[in-house]
Amino acid sequence: MVKFLLRVIVNGLALWVATLILSGMEVIPSSTFADTGDSTVNTVIAYLVIGLVFGAVNAVVKPIISLLALPLTCLTLGLFTVIINAGMLMLTVWLTTYLPMQLTVDAFWWTAVFAAIIISVVSMIANGVFGLNRSRQD
Template sequence: MVKFLLRVIVNGLALWVATLILPGMEVIPSDTVGDTGDTTLNTVIAYLVIGLVFGAVNAVVKPVISLLSLPLTCLTLGLFTIIINAGMLILTVWLTSYLPIQVTVDAFWWTAVFAAIIISIVSMVANGVFGLNRSSRD
């Protein structure tokens, strides 16, 4: 359970860094969710919820898409994985459009692809810091 929560936090952190760097990506927190009156808390909750959705998309949909696109990924020496990651981000954008908390991306090619690269780098570093990549005998 702790690893799951850390992964959600890492996803939220990676999305936050991507929204800081890219002007075409934005997270829109809802004022009605929680209704705490604290905009910082609403923003943190928004990133955690979007990180949860992004993690679920990566856990369920990404393995199927990666398997189906394996020939193209091999042909491009793995670079097609960036496009797959951008597609998972766009799927997350679509799924969160049905929630009160939303993430928006203005363009697939530049914003989503660069966001996928940024999210991958931040996730890799944060997973290394938190030790989420290590196998354990829990």
């Protein structure tokens, strides 16, 4: 359970860094979801919920798309993986339109592609720091 929560936090952190760097990407928190009266708490909750949705999309949909796109990924020497990651981000944007808080991306080219690269790099670093990539050794 702790690893799951850490992964959600890492996803939220990666999305936060991407929204800081890219002007075309924004998280819109909702004041109706958690009526705390504090906009900072609402923003943190929004990033965590969107991080949860992004993690679910990457866990369920991405393996299927990656398998189907394997010939194209091999042909481009793995560069098509960036496009798949951007597609998963756009799917997350679409799914969050049904939530009180929303993730918005203004364009697939170049905002979503750059966001996918930023999220991948931040996730890789944070997973290394928290030790989420290590295999369990008893």
